[in-house]
Amino acid sequence: MIEFRDVHKSFGSLEVLKGINLKIEKGQVVTLIGPSGSGKSTILRCMNLLERPTSGQVLIAGKDITAPKTDIQGIRKNIGMVFQHFNLFPHMTVMENMTYAPIRVNKLSKDQAEQKAMELLKLVGLTEKAQSYPGKLSGGQKQRIAIARALAMEPEIMLFDEPTSALDPEMVKEVLEVIKGLAHTGITMALVTHEMGFAREVSDRVCFIDNGLIVEDADPAEFFSHPKSERAQNFLDMVL
Ligand SMILES: Nc1ncnc2c1ncn2[C@@H]1O[C@H](COP(=O)(O)OP(=O)(O)OP(=O)(O)O)[C@@H](O)[C@H]1O
Numbered sequence: 157m158i159e160f161r162d163v164h165k166s167f168g169s170l171e172v173l174k175g176i177n178l179k180i181e182k183g184q185v186v187t188l189i190g191p192s193g194s195g196k197s198t199i200l201r202c203m204n205l206l207e208r209p210t211s212g213q214v215l216i217a218g219k220d221i222t223a224p225k226t227d228i229q230g231i232r233k234n235i236g237m238v239f240q241h242f243n244l245f246p247h248m249t250v251m252e253n254m255t256y257a258p259i260r261v262n263k264l265s266k267d268q269a270e271q272k273a274m275e276l277l278k279l280v281g282l283t284e285k286a287q288s289y290p291g292k293l294s295g296g297q298k299q300r301i302a303i304a305r306a307l308a309m310e311p312e313i314m315l316f317d318e319p320t321s322a323l324d325p326e327m328v329k330e331v332l333e334v335i336k337g338l339a340h341t342g343i344t345m346a347l348v349t350h351e352m353g354f355a356r357e358v359s360d361r362v363c364f365i366d367n368g369l370i371v372e373d374a375d376p377a378e379f380f381s382h383p384k385s386e387r388a389q390n391f392l393d394m395v396l
Pocket residue numbers: 167172190191192193194195196197198199348
């Protein structure tokens with residue numbers, strides 16, 4: 157579903173990705189972990205070309221999205237993304253936030269889009285907030301809405317870039333529960349997270365990134381109990 161072939165990315169003279177090779181199969185849940193600045197978010201952002209690789213290829217469902225003249229908007233429709241900061245439109249109600257793109261991009265009628273939005277609000281436990289403005293919601297609620305909004309486009313792929321890092325500790329759980337509920341429902345998921353318990357419990361695979369490379373790509377139980385590299389061991393000693 158997602159494939160990286162020798163992906164490099166530089167910002168000026170700083171080479172941030174140094175040859176990433178990665179395959180994520182349809183329906184898999186893959187977590188990227190590693191030290192700050194190692195390139196995790198950049199890998200995720202190359203999956204929908206928010207960052208364009210300097211060289212190498214990114215394939216989505218077999219299609220090379222790094223090729224010239226790719227219909228990137230068409231591809232992005234199929235890839236939901238949830239960021240650390242929720243990015244909801246502050247001047248729109250929750251319902252308007254959730255129906256905006258489905259009406260304009262997926263050409264749903266207002267009724268269809270609202271019906272779909274209500275189903276998703278139910279999924280994230282926030283039906284009573286449909287007419288609220290984001291400013292009236294807690295951080296955890298905003299992030300659950302952001303997830304529901306991404307799902308409203310019915311994407312086959314969901315990318316999560318540190319979805320709980322900006323939340324107060326008491327709100328982390330409610331957001332992780334929602335993400336957990338999506339795992340293994342058929343959606344292909346890639347996550348950058350510092351929540352090691354979550355990575356261990358929910359992922360099919362954990363990729364340990366260090367200094368722009370995938371140092372380990374392993375089964376979570378194996379990775380957390382017996383990391384192969386000294387770098388991963390040192391990292392786990394710091395964070396666990
Ligand atoms: N748009 C950009 N312009 C310049 N440098 C960038 C840009 N985006 C990222 N970088 C640099 O690339 C490196 C990798 O960043 P990235 O955000 O991918 O790391 P990360 O592993 O996700 O880190 P963190 O866990 O701290 O979010 C960092 O040194 C960062 O400063």
